[in-house]
Amino acid sequence: MKLNDMILQTPYLSLESDFYSFHDPQPLQDPCLISFNDAAAKLIGLDTDAGDDPSFVPLLNGTFLPKGSRPFSMCYAGHQFGHYNPWLGDGRACNLGSLNGWNLQLKGSGETLYSRMADGRAALRSSIREYLMSEAMHHLGIPTTRALGIIGSKTKILRDTMEEAAIVMRMATSWIRFGSFENFYYTKQYTKLEALAEYVIAESFPHLKDDEDRFFKIFCEILHRTATTTAKWQAVGFCHGVMNTDNMSIEGLTIDYGPFSMLDDFNFNYVCNHKDRVGRYSYDQQPNISYWNLTKLSKALSPIIPKERMQKKLDEYGASLYPNAYLKEMRKKLGLQEVLEEDFELIKELVGALQDAYVDHTQFYRILSHYNGNKADLYDIAMNPVAIDNWLKVYDKRLEKEKRSSAQRNKAMLKTNPKYILKNYMLQKAIELAQKGDFSMVQALLDIAKNPYNELPEFEHFAQETPQEYKNIGLSCSS
Structure with missing residues (x-):
């Protein structure tokens, strides 16, 4: 399929206007293509040479909108570092619509109603990290969002210093978060809470559509998927860094790549987010936080699902569901x-x-x-x-x-234990080169990400121990 033949659907807009706001993407200045991901293109039926199409950069820059697109941003709330924040939402993301079951989203496309005084942009460095890592996680067998491509620009943004802005086109089978339900629970809009649950069933759990006990069963499925994904994180040594409820997917996807990191030397207490001063989201705490987040989801769902039934499932999560998922992953790693x-x-x-x-x-x-x-x-x-x-x-x-x-x-x-993972020092080198206009290492790391278990003689040096000065360093939330 050619870009001009794309026809997007916008089923989320069938919900009431409190669920979203309309926002046109705000283009970057002098956009340029950094990388195109043909593997993601196949998922939505695009030609694998779509990156060469003159409309591809405009697509990522928001100046070319496919047929059927009605750009919008989604509203949600969430617990951030343990504290409830009622006003979150897509602060720098614009949803274009869905194709072949994948929701297409521009991250870094400018201000929205939910930007909270920020500029709605994404730094080149964080965009490269998300683009590469989401693909790496997929090829490691971990549920995740995907990325179709990334563009850079001459647009300047202020973070800790002046930086250049970028846009990533992200793809997900669902963008619904735990915080999406929390938004309507805390505002006591229970009818809309139920409407969101019905939407989630239609989008993510269609096999439950006619089940009389469907709301409770989607909660059970969310628990299972969360346990599986968290166990896979622990097994491969992935540290999310910001496991807020607004960053938790109801499909168990790894979403919103911020100050993430893969373990270098094994450190059970490693904290990858240097703003996490108490270690709330440390590597060893991720299973506990997944449980904590699920308790907040259960509270948000309590108007439509009996609390006692959910608590029983939560007890199972800690006693057997997560431990069994973790044991399964570790047995595979140990053969x-x-x-x-x-x-x-x-x-x-x-x-x-x-x-x-x-x-x-x-x-x-x-x-x-x-x-x-x-x-x-x-x-x-x-x-x-x-x-x-x-x-x-x-x-x-x-x-x-x-x-x-x-x-x-x-x-x-x-086939289970990768030879290659994307470590922070590797990503940083790709970022430094990209900031000078050299995108060759972004492409090289994308190739590595797609082949984590293979022998790649030309990249053998990336399979060695991380240089001492780069081991288990902390990263910033600023992006």
Whole structure:
């Protein structure tokens, strides 16, 4: 399909006007294409050479609107760092409409009703980070939004310093957040709360459309999806950084990439957002915060779902739903096919060993994927190899209870434990080059993001330990 043949739908606009406001995108000055993602283009039926179309940059800049588009921004609220904020919404995002089940959105397209005195723009650096990381997460098998392309410009914006603005076209099967429900709960607009629930069923859970117990069942599905996504974050070492309820997707997608980070050396208490002074959103707290956020969602849904039923499911979330999702992911990382009760202790001891060993998280699991009893390679990457040795003794005994051969286990683990992840120092290098007009590393990292499990000889240096000066640094929310 050519860009001129696109016809967008806007089902969200069937809701009442309190759910959104109309906003035309505000174009950037002298826009230029930084990168086009053909993998995302395929999802919406676009030709894979659409990035070469003269209308592509205007599409991302908001000066070319496909047929059927009625640009709008969505209203929502949310708990930010534990405190309720009644006035959030798409402060710098403009929704164009949906195509093939994907909602297309321009991030950084200017002021909206919900901008809260801000300029509605997005910095080049944060736009590159989101563009690349959303694609990396998808190819790591983690539910996420996607990105079709990114443009830069000569438009200047003030953050900590003067920076250049960019726009990313984001794609999601849903942009509904926990905070979307909170908005109508706290304003006591329960009829609209129910209308939003019906919309969510139509968009995200159509199999429940005619179910008399559909509202409770969507809550159950949200719990399952949240548990799965959070478990996958923990397994791969992803730190979101800002797990506010307005950044939590009802589909369990990873959304709103702010000061995120992948673990360098394993650090259970790592805080990637340097404005998070108390460590509310630290790596180790992410499962607890997912539960906390779900309790706020349950409160928002209480006018249409009995509290007692939701609380029972929340109790299950902490007792079994999330722990089982995490165990499932970790068994795959460790190549364990048999399901044994002792695995919980094995994994718990591994976390302690990694904490004591001062070892690169991704590198450890990748080398472990080749493990056949030879411990030397694992010793070599640890500052404290004794911690690794003690755990490997337990792991060896556990492997004796497996039915697969070492070769079969290694093959499966190499498809589960990535060789390449996008670390902050890599993204920063791409940003610095892009700020000078060189977008080659953005494209290189996109290629790496799409092939995390493959052997890529030309990028072998990116599979090595993070340089010491860049390990587990903090990032700013400013974007």
